[in-house]
Amino acid sequence: DQQVKQNSPSLSVQEGRISILNCDYTNSMFDYFLWYKKYPAEGPTFLISISSIKDKNEDGRFTVFLNKSAKHLSLHIVPSQPGDSAVYFCAAREGGSQGNLIFGKGTKLSVKP
Amino acid sequence: DTAVSQTPKYLVTQMGNDKSIKCEQNLGHDTMYWYKQDSKKFLKIMFSYNNKELIINETVPNRFSPKSPDKAHLNLHINSLELGDSAVYFCASRLSSYNSPLHFGNGTRLTVT
Numbered sequence: 001d002q003q004v005k006q007n008s009p010s011l012s013v014q015e016g017r018i019s020i021l022n023c024d025y026t027n028s029m030f031d032y033f034l035w036y037k038k039y040p041a042e043g044p045t046f047l048i049s050i051s052s053i054k055d056k057n058e059d060g061r062f063t064v065f066l067n068k069s070a071k072h073l074s075l076h077i078v079p080s081q082p083g084d085s086a087v088y089f090c091a092a093r094e095g096g097s098q099g100n101l102i103f104g105k106g107t108k109l110s111v112k113p
Numbered sequence: 114d115t116a117v118s119q120t121p122k123y124l125v126t127q128m129g130n131d132k133s134i135k136c137e138q139n140l141g142h143d144t145m146y147w148y149k150q151d152s153k154k155f156l157k158i159m160f161s162y163n164n165k166e167l168i169i170n171e172t173v174p175n176r177f178s179p180k181s182p183d184k185a186h187l188n189l190h191i192n193s194l195e196l197g198d199s200a201v202y203f204c205a206s207r208l209s210s211y212n213s214p215l216h217f218g219n220g221t222r223l224t225v226t
Contacts, residue, residue, distance in 0.1 A: 043205075046216065051212065089156065097211040
């Protein structure tokens with residue numbers, strides 16, 4: 001039973017355009033959400049996060065939006081760059097600072113020059 | 114460089130063998146984890162250690178045992194390896210303070226033949 005779902009296994013975007021990666025979750029007790037980026041043969045690296053008390057968090061080209069009523073979050077990358085090509089994992093946490101992170105299956109983003 | 118480092122990067126072994134994967138972090142984190150990424154690409158938590166104390170133990174076979182000689186190290190021992198143990202294993206660490214993200218190692222690809 002997947003509590004965190006990334007329904008698009010892949011996404012292709014032209015350089016300079018916006019990339020939008022989506023994530024849905026089922027557990028209303030999740031209180032913290034994160035996006036990780038993973039290159040081949042490397043571990044996931046933290047990208048950006050958002051607390052459940054907020055609906056938007058921005059860091060440079062990356063913005064995460066949270067819609068709690070829809071149990072949906074998205075990551076926007078503007079403008080997209082070829083170096084952004086990677087697998088992006090959505091993760092959600094339940095249970096405060098000691099809680100587990102539950103990961104989605106990831107979306108492979110390809111940014112074409 | 115400050116990092117989470119794990120060795121070996123690749124491990125090929127036969128069924129029935131016992132093997133270990135080592136993990137070290139020099140980030141001053143107080144909690145360390147082992148995650149497994151299976152063939153379906155899900156990242157699932159296996160163990161975590163906080164100040165030498167096991168605080169999470171998901172439904173993992175007891176052939177898997179974490180060993181933490183100090184808070185900078187969390188090694189994974191696997192006994193009587195099975196074909197289904199083939200996966201990529203990631204070590205991770207974080208500070209247990211609220212909203213501190215996970216930092217991952219680069220993974221160990223285990224292949225059991």
